[in-house]
Amino acid sequence: MDAENSIFLGASRNPDDTYQQAERLLLRYGNRHGLITGATGTGKTVTLQVLAESFADAGVPVFCADMKGDLSGIAAAGESKDFLHKRSEEVKLENYSFREAPVIFWDLFGEQGHPIRATVSEMGPLLLSRLMDLTEAQEGVLNIAFRIADEEGLLLLDLKDLQALLAYVADNASQFSTRYGNITKPSVGAIQRSLLVLEGQGGDKFFGEPALHISDLMRTTRDGRGYVNVLAADKLMMKPKLYGTFLLWLLSELFEELPEVGDPEKPRLVFFFDEAHLLFDEAPKALLERIEQVVRLIRSKGVGVYFVTQNPLDVPETVLAQLGNRVQHALRAYTPREQKAVKVAAETFRPNPAFSCYDAITTMGTGEALVSVLENKGIPSIVQRTLIRPPSSRIGPLTPQERQAIINTSPVTGVYDRMIDRHSAFEMLQQRAQESARAEERARQQEEEEGTSNRTGWTLPDFGGSSSRTTTKRSKSGGGGYQRQTVTETIVKSVVRTVGTTLGREIVRGILGSLKRGR
The missing domain is CATH 1.10.150 (DNA polymerase; domain 1)
Structure with missing residues (x-):
């Protein structure tokens, strides 16, 4: 394979226990997704670190979650140690040297990196x-x-x-x-x-503005290296639903915003999702269908997705089928469930007649893995028992002071650090x-003013009753409003109401009688 257009993963093991053949991942198939599995302590994190810094050296931006804090060392140059030089000699890694990768630290809570927000x-x-x-x-x-x-x-x-x-x-x-x-x-x-x-x-x-611009995850340095975006996830891991939902949201945003590019010469962006089972645990069917759809279609946007988990059974079969590049570290096989997981992992590889995948998975040492990647025409390679190369960056975490120094000089410093409330x-x-309250207050005041203006403003002499007052009556045809009485009606009703003598009643009857005769 062409060394310039591929990533060197390590050397495969010969029957005499020597490591000769170089195992490489072709960059043009880097967007065909991948899977890194293995039990705790078998070397998954170092493999992730090797792949991340290798993609970055090839000019491909990377996003990865740092679950325990030890992946942060990718931002510092490695330290010369005997076991690293010994490993580099075993895998025949030429010109092995130490250097850091360009890194941007992120944190959903804004504590160990720049805040990531979504609306x-x-x-x-x-x-x-x-x-x-x-x-x-x-x-x-x-x-x-x-x-x-x-x-x-x-x-x-x-x-x-x-x-x-x-x-x-x-x-x-x-x-x-x-x-x-x-x-x-x-x-x-x-x-x-x-x-x-x-x-x-x-x-x-997490919810608010300024929201994350996807373009800030796809930055490259002036010399053409891709930035490694490291998400601090040690606290986020304690909130699995928030973590899984965030990852799916990020994939969905990429899928919606990035244009179609088909199969480019190298990916535009590569994602490593550590503790991938948190994305799938107890997910409803509709959500699983959404994950499968995004994983299946996002490769045409030039984005590669690599799931990192302990057990292949953590990933649904519909998603597992989309993962072409695979690195399988050792698994334990003491319980029936563990034995089933080993069998499933062994059956997902293109078999190698030189050894049994099942036996290899249970006997490999730390830093060893079964590797199968896509070759020409997208065909999976025959699985090889491979010794993974050592990283060039530091194995282990940064100090808080080192981390803060990198955050202070980051290309996105000052862009997301302060929340905006629009x-x-x-x-x-x-x-x-x-506005509604003010309108109701104006309506109430208007009714009071209209009620005051509806008073007659004058009174009749008191014919023996209490103080006279102007009255109004409800109009049935006026839509519920009030209609002022005529002067004649007011006089007649006042007389009838207040005059109690026989003379008064006779005067009233006389008036009414004359009105009838006039008709």
């Missing part, structure tokens, strides 16, 4: 429902809320925007239910409670409520 609208109702463990009915209400936000131009950027929207939907549930379907206040309340839990887990730091749904709905 609520970018995340969408499907991923949010998974993140909050919503029922089907609650997910339906959340979908309705997003639809209302779209139609009414309400920007959903952070959690307080979504909380304000849900309160608005609950207050107008009867109105929206006739258009979109049943909206119950208990469902809205359950979503609001889940949002409080999410906020307590750090969701208030005018969005929370402020819009708050403004609507204030």
